[in-house]
Amino acid sequence: MAKHEQVIVAGFGGQGVMLMGQMLAYAATNEGLNTVWIPSYGPETRGGTANCSIAISDKMINSPVVTRPDSVVALNLPSLEKFEPKLKKDGLLIVNDAAIKDYEYRDDVRLITIDANKEALALGNLRVANMIMLGAYIQATGIFKKDAIIEVFKKTFSGDKAKLMDINVKALETGMKLAA
Amino acid sequence: MKAQTIYKPTEGLTERQLTYCPGCTHGIIHKLIGEVLVEQGLLDTAVGIASVGCSVMSYEFFNCDTQQAAHGRAPAVATGIKRVNPEATVFTYQGDGDLASIGLAEIVHSAHRGENITVIFVNNAIYGMTGGQMAPTTLIGQKTTTSPRGREQAEAGLPLRMSEMLATVPGATYLERVSVHDPKHIRKAKKALQKAFDVQTKKQGFSMIEFISTCPVNWGMTPQDSLNWAVDQMIPYYPLGLFKDATKEEN
Amino acid sequence: MAKVLMKGNEAMALAAIKGGCDAFFGYPITPQNEVPEYLSYHMKEYGRVFVQAESEVAAINMVYGAAGAGARVLTSSSSPGIALKQEGISYMAGSQLPAVIINVMRGGPGLGSIQPSQGDYNQVTRGGGNGDYHVLSFGPETLQETVDLVRQAFDIADYYRNPVMIAVDGLIGQMMEPVDLDNEIPKMDLPPKDWAANGKSGERGKRNTIVSLHLDTQGLEGHNLALKKKYDEMVEKEQRYEMIQTDDADIVIVAYGTVARVVRSVIETLREEGIKVGLLRPITLWPFPEKAFEKLPESAKMLLTVEMSLGQMHQDVRMVNEGKRKLAFYGRAGGIVPEADEIADEVRKLVGGSPA
Numbered sequence: 001m002a003k004h005e006q007v008i009v010a011g012f013g014g015q016g017v018m019l020m021g022q023m024l025a026y027a028a029t030n031e032g033l034n035t036v037w038i039p040s041y042g043p044e045t046r047g048g049t050a051n052c053s054i055a056i057s058d059k060m061i062n063s064p065v066v067t068r069p070d071s072v073v074a075l076n077l078p079s080l081e082k083f084e085p086k087l088k089k090d091g092l093l094i095v096n097d098a099a100i101k102d103y104e105y106r107d108d109v110r111l112i113t114i115d116a117n118k119e120a121l122a123l124g125n126l127r128v129a130n131m132i133m134l135g136a137y138i139q140a141t142g143i144f145k146k147d148a149i150i151e152v153f154k155k156t157f158s159g160d161k162a163k164l165m166d167i168n169v170k171a172l173e174t175g176m177k178l179a180a
Numbered sequence: 181m182k183a184q185t186i187y188k189p190t191e192g193l194t195e196r197q198l199t200y201c202p203g204c205t206h207g208i209i210h211k212l213i214g215e216v217l218v219e220q221g222l223l224d225t226a227v228g229i230a231s232v233g234c235s236v237m238s239y240e241f242f243n244c245d246t247q248q249a250a251h252g253r254a255p256a257v258a259t260g261i262k263r264v265n266p267e268a269t270v271f272t273y274q275g276d277g278d279l280a281s282i283g284l285a286e287i288v289h290s291a292h293r294g295e296n297i298t299v300i301f302v303n304n305a306i307y308g309m310t311g312g313q314m315a316p317t318t319l320i321g322q323k324t325t326t327s328p329r330g331r332e333q334a335e336a337g338l339p340l341r342m343s344e345m346l347a348t349v350p351g352a353t354y355l356e357r358v359s360v361h362d363p364k365h366i367r368k369a370k371k372a373l374q375k376a377f378d379v380q381t382k383k384q385g386f387s388m389i390e391f392i393s394t395c396p397v398n399w400g401m402t403p404q405d406s407l408n409w410a411v412d413q414m415i416p417y418y419p420l421g422l423f424k425d426a427t428k429e430e431n
Numbered sequence: 432m433a434k435v436l437m438k439g440n441e442a443m444a445l446a447a448i449k450g451g452c453d454a455f456f457g458y459p460i461t462p463q464n465e466v467p468e469y470l471s472y473h474m475k476e477y478g479r480v481f482v483q484a485e486s487e488v489a490a491i492n493m494v495y496g497a498a499g500a501g502a503r504v505l506t507s508s509s510s511p512g513i514a515l516k517q518e519g520i521s522y523m524a525g526s527q528l529p530a531v532i533i534n535v536m537r538g539g540p541g542l543g544s545i546q547p548s549q550g551d552y553n554q555v556t557r558g559g560g561n562g563d564y565h566v567l568s569f570g571p572e573t574l575q576e577t578v579d580l581v582r583q584a585f586d587i588a589d590y591y592r593n594p595v596m597i598a599v600d601g602l603i604g605q606m607m608e609p610v611d612l613d614n615e616i617p618k619m620d621l622p623p624k625d626w627a628a629n630g631k632s633g634e635r636g637k638r639n640t641i642v643s644l645h646l647d648t649q650g651l652e653g654h655n656l657a658l659k660k661k662y663d664e665m666v667e668k669e670q671r672y673e674m675i676q677t678d679d680a681d682i683v684i685v686a687y688g689t690v691a692r693v694v695r696s697v698i699e700t701l702r703e704e705g706i707k708v709g710l711l712r713p714i715t716l717w718p719f720p721e722k723a724f725e726k727l728p729e730s731a732k733m734l735l736t737v738e739m740s741l742g743q744m745h746q747d748v749r750m751v752n753e754g755k756r757k758l759a760f761y762g763r764a765g766g767i768v769p770e771a772d773e774i775a776d777e778v779r780k781l782v783g784g785s786p787a
Contacts, residue, residue, distance in 0.1 A: 022436075022607065029434060034608075034609070035436070035608065035609060036606055036608050037436075037607035038605065038606045038607075039605055041461075041601075060695075062692050062695035062696040062699065063692050063696040063770075064602065064606060064608075064689065065602075065770065223633070224633020225631065225632075227500065229496070236644065245628035245639050247500075247526075247641040247642070248643065250518055250519065253489070256489040256490075256492035256495075259482065259484075259496060260454070260492070260494060260497035260499075260504070261496040261499065263480045263482060263493070264453055264480055265630050267630070268500070268630025268631075285485050285486060292485075293482075
């Protein structure tokens with residue numbers, strides 16, 4: 001199956017959007033695919049909104065800059081407002097709508113909304129909201145199997161961070177379930 | 181009667197004729213460095229860094245490996261050399277314009293890092309090579325081409341005392357100010373140099389010997405008057421002596 | 432070996448280690464900070480030298496010292512920091528010392544911005560230091576090409592006894608892409624550094640001096656001409672470039688670095704529309720790849736320079752073109768990477784069509 005996917009992940013600095021994006025790039029690298037991960041960088045990432053774009057392809061990636069994403073994963077309202085208009089028609093929009101009310105979403109895209117904050121708190125740690133979103137994303141796109149992400153987790157959550165493995169796996173599974 | 185050698189030039193210096201003006205003390209200081217390098221067996225492993233100023237050509241005079249540095253940057257160049265060749269004996273030779281003005285950051289930070297190098301600082305209270313302009317070390321009232329009415333505190337501040345200043349830098353190991361205006365002081369200066377290179381050989385860190393020097397041409401004096409002026413005017417403001425010896429603190 | 436996913440700056444740092452870098456001297460500046468950060472940790476593991484200098488000025492002079500002592504030396508910085516290093520680079524060129532300089536370019540002039548830019552083109556290819564000298568400069572496109580060049584750069588610098596610069600826009604420094612750091616790269620036959628002033632005059636039996644001062648005019652001119660001969664050799668041997676779909680092109684875009692990648696997307700789109708467009712991609716910025724322009728087909732009636740600066744490389748295109756073909760220019764500045772769509776529109780306008 002030909003793979004070609006461009007996704008933007010965005011949210012507040014501290015919500016783990018960079019890490020979530022990197023997980024996709026690591027998974028792509030492990031599978032021998034081409035990938036480019038690009039962060040927004042500088043002062044804007046300190047407390048403001050942060051975003052990263054990931055291009056994944058089984059062909060050479062030409063422009064590394066994602067301007068018309070196939071998917072947008074938005075973890076807060078400013079990110080939704082900024083990136084929803086860039087999303088391709090019939091693209092995938094996954095939103096953490098924990099603090100979003102009465103928003104008029106585009107009707108020409110595939111929309112999945114998840115209260116990832118509530119789900120993360122139910123698992124015991126608000127900080128795994130990003131991995132819930134990641135689970136939803138891989139489920140909705142089918143781009144990677146769960147095991148591919150678990151492989152990446154094994155490296156990320158090793159040593160001192162090994163204790164975080166379980167809750168992140170649960171978060172991933174929760175996201176996958178909610179997007180199924 | 182058999183001929184006896186009673187004096188010969190040090191092998192620490194090349195046979196190149198020095199380019200310094202008559203009466204200037206750079207020549208004495210060069211000779212002391214050459215002698216100490218030979219006596220301590222360091223000449224074959226030494227790298228001397230020439231700076232910009234009257235001593236710009238000193239890379240021609242020290243009979244060891246040499247490198248010529250940009251104005252003020254000799255301690256940074258020395259850092260680079262020493263870090264990749266820790267067994268080399270690395271020294272800089274800098275004037276007061278080079279070290280105390282444009283190169284202030286480099287001298288302070290190489291002391292701060294405790295670089296295991298030796299700095300020879302020649303302070304003659306003026307820019308010599310460029311023709312006698314005011315230096316940070318120029319004394320109050322001293323006339324130069326850019327302080328034609330004499331240095332005024334209100335305009336140019338008070339002269340900078342480098343040894344005292346560097347003594348406040350925790351990383352510095354050995355700091356001494358010496359003079360070469362008479363044989364007694366020359367002998368003392370040589371001892372200070374020996375100590376400074378010894379500090380480096382023992383890997384004890386940053387050492388600097390400040391030499392009170394003269395500039396008869398730009399001061400507009402005879403060599404003898406210059407020596408007197410150094411003693412009467414400079415030394416009272418720049419007192420000779422030891423400003424820091426952290427090797428003692430270690431003992 | 433399998434590719435590993437690395438951030439551009441870190442990959443360049445590791446590539447330097449693999450390229451045999453003995454010592455690094457640098458100073459923090461965004462967006463290149465991951466280079467010194469990575470090396471501060473890893474150089475020790477290899478028994479090599481890392482020093483965080485007090486300024487870019489000090490850093491480049493440490494590089495000058497260490498290079499003079501015969502080491503393979505690296506510094507990295509970003510545009511305003513490179514401006515500060517220009518004096519030292521001139522000294523190294525004058526003293527014929529090798530070193531590798533990574534420039535992760537950001538917006539300017541002045542403090543500018545920290546976003547990606549190619550606004551250093553003139554600074555990279557002309558230099559800001561005094562005197563007749565050149566720095567062999569690369570403007571790679573992908574992270575793989577970047578790390579390959581960083582690894583080769585140490586050999587090239589040693590061979591020519593001249594500084595070599597790798598100039599990438601901030602995006603290449605900040606992005607992550609899988610790279611192979613153990614692939615085969617060309618090796619050069621290098622003479623021993625018997626000129627180094629490394630404190631081994633005893634062993635060597637003669638003293639060495641590193642100097643750029645030549646007070647007599649005849650002597651300096653001789654030195655200048657000797658340097659020129661070396662630069663001529665670089666112009667002859669080192670021009671690197673890539674030509675993509677230029678054989679039948681009516682219009683050829685000239686672009687390097689990240690912009691060249693964007694242009695590849697543009698070519699795909701426009702070729703589908705029947706517009707015959709190609710890419711001439713300089714890999715060496717200095718020497719500028721004049722030879723590539725000689726190879727362009729008669730059909731290529733127009734050259735369009737696209738860069739993340741306002742016409743700096745375009746001046747070189749102009750000089751090389753010598754009035755032969757029509758020229759056009761499209762540039763973005765301020766840290767903005769031009770989008771494929773806007774470049775495509777520019778091309779459509781130039782070939783007489785209307786924007787899609």
